[in-house]
Amino acid sequence: MSLAASLLQGDVRALAKAISLAEDRDPEATQIVTELQPQTGRAHLVGITGAPGSGKSSLVDLLLQVIRQRGKTVGVVAVDPSSPFTGGAVLGDRIRMQRHTLDKGVFIRSMGARGHLGGLAAATREVIHLLDAYGRDVIIVETVGVGQSELEIGTVCDTTVLVLVPESGDAVQSIKAGIMEIADIFVINKADLGGAEKTRRLIQDAMALGPAPAWAPPILLTAAIKDQGGVELWQAIERHWEYLSQGGGLQDRRLQRLKQEVLALVAEQARDDARQQLEGDTPVARRLRQNPNGTLNPYALAAELMGRAR
Amino acid sequence: MSTASRPSSKPAPRTEPASQKKIRVLTLKLGLDGHDRGVKVVSRALRDAGVEVIYAGLRQTPEMAVEAAIQEDVDGIGVSILSGAHMTLIPRVLELLKERGAGDIVVFAGGIIPDDEAAELKTLGVAEIFGPGTSLATIVDFVNSRLRK
Structure with a gap:
């Protein structure tokens, strides 16, 4: 039985395991939460x-x-x-x-x-x-x-x-x-x-x-x-x-909450991508290594990482 | 100078990588025994080794220990016991873990446990017993090697 199905049947261990997957930012957690939505x-x-x-x-x-x-x-x-x-x-x-x-x-x-x-x-x-x-x-x-x-x-x-x-x-x-x-x-x-x-x-x-x-x-x-x-x-x-x-605004609160959740997911994804580029074997990372004094322009680097190079 | 307050041996604070499997350990005192300094020292050392320690504190019954371990989805339970009740309480923890389908949670213990009883507990399924004088590095190494999935 899938973790999501066990959780719905009240299996406490399945719930605890699913929480760990979410905490560890495991992609499986996304599937489980989606399935349970x-x-x-x-x-x-x-x-x-x-x-x-x-x-x-x-x-x-x-x-x-x-x-x-x-x-x-x-x-x-x-x-x-x-x-x-x-x-x-x-x-x-x-x-x-x-x-x-x-x-x-x-x-x-x-x-x-x-x-x-x-x-x-x-x-x-x-x-x-x-x-x-x-x-x-x-x-x-x-x-x-x-x-x-x-x-x-x-x-x-x-x-x-x-x-x-x-x-x-x-x-x-x-x-x-x-x-x-x-x-x-x-x-x-x-x-x-x-x-x-x-x-x-x-x-x-x-x-x-x-x-x-x-x-x-x-x-x-x-x-x-x-x-x-x-x-x-x-x-x-x-x-x-x-x-x-x-x-008293329950619907509005929940709509705002959904927006915040989406924003948080976008920010997390963008940060992950940027981190990988900064620490991986990429053109940006190579340039950073060649400039150990940290004198490169952070705005330009950020724009480049987000695919908005000017 | 703001950096002066921090010992120079400490690394700069860092941001966490987003995706990382962390070791989680439940530490507690099993039974009626108020001597919690040792378990706190070990909890602190594990924290400093990057482990997430859930400290449940004093006067835990085997039932409470196992329920907390399951809800917290820990990789291991660190039992501290100096009361002499280890041959009653620790086997009960192992038994309950198996009953709940959580026999994969590693149980290790520290405290005053005579050698022959330590050997018996190990045959019952306790992964390791750390007696008086054990170095913190030994315990941290054990947790890092045995509890990492």
Whole structure:
């Protein structure tokens, strides 16, 4: 039986193997995802993003508890950084979600970012499609710990949750462009530490400076490791889903997502081709070797590699 | 100077080639045993050798280890055990892997395991046992040679 067929029958190993093919950028993954595409589009995609150590994985663990109580199945994709020196990684998100390891309704996959920027791994979209085809009701995507401008999650998910911690900046931080703009829901985690109310007010004030949006992102307080705030967070995520589905732009989001996915594939393909030309036995590579000082014109080289030599 | 903060022996950061098969290893402490320094040192060394390590941490049951190994599609499981329960817990991991059709996942172990029991575990299917004093290079070489598909 093909991997795709086994996956559709609920074979967890087939799902895991298909994910590895996507991660390794194996051409077979493209075929599998294409074959499974008719079975996708049903899951609610929830993104969890925020700074390193803000408690994203612990919040996912808390959400899993709440979602499973409601009988829905979940797939989790948790991305952690890869070493820029060796390509290796220590993936430590799963460790926060231990209590769900033996629950057949929860599938957790750790991914190394493998040099991909933007907070996700290059294969994240494929993995979402695979989990969707596998029949998961909810797919949670946890980004690497991010800063202000790793925004890819906003183009990948239906609902983006931004996890902050108390004292994470003054009023100017909260009106800056970037990550604060992509949040559909704000969470101030570690609220038991104090200062969370102040952070909530700052975000609220910042939002009041602009025109009222059709969806006003709620600001929730949680303490993930104390199991506090999970139900309220899940309710907010469901409200956002209802809003999107009932004329709030779900179709538009999905169209934008498709465009982004196509752009990402084009960029990846172009980069691969260019890299091969730069490192292979090609006229460009030979010229580069003859000019070890790196004084050639990068614009001309790029145009040449893209077949647009002037 | 921005480069001064990095030791000169380190190579410049590089971009990843797009298509590459990576070795993935699950490392964990099996059973009730809180001594996790060794497994963390090994996890770190494997990371530095370019391996993707999924660290599951303390108090793992054989069932949890096998489920995680399957979901993460790892090439190997590195079991650390210092509690003395290795003859009970490690064979159970091997048994569960076979039951789940995942007998191809390589199991290796480290910790305090007497020689005669190490030999017995190896006949049961454990690929290698790394006792006290094993160099990290030995473990990295093992992972690179035995787990590369």
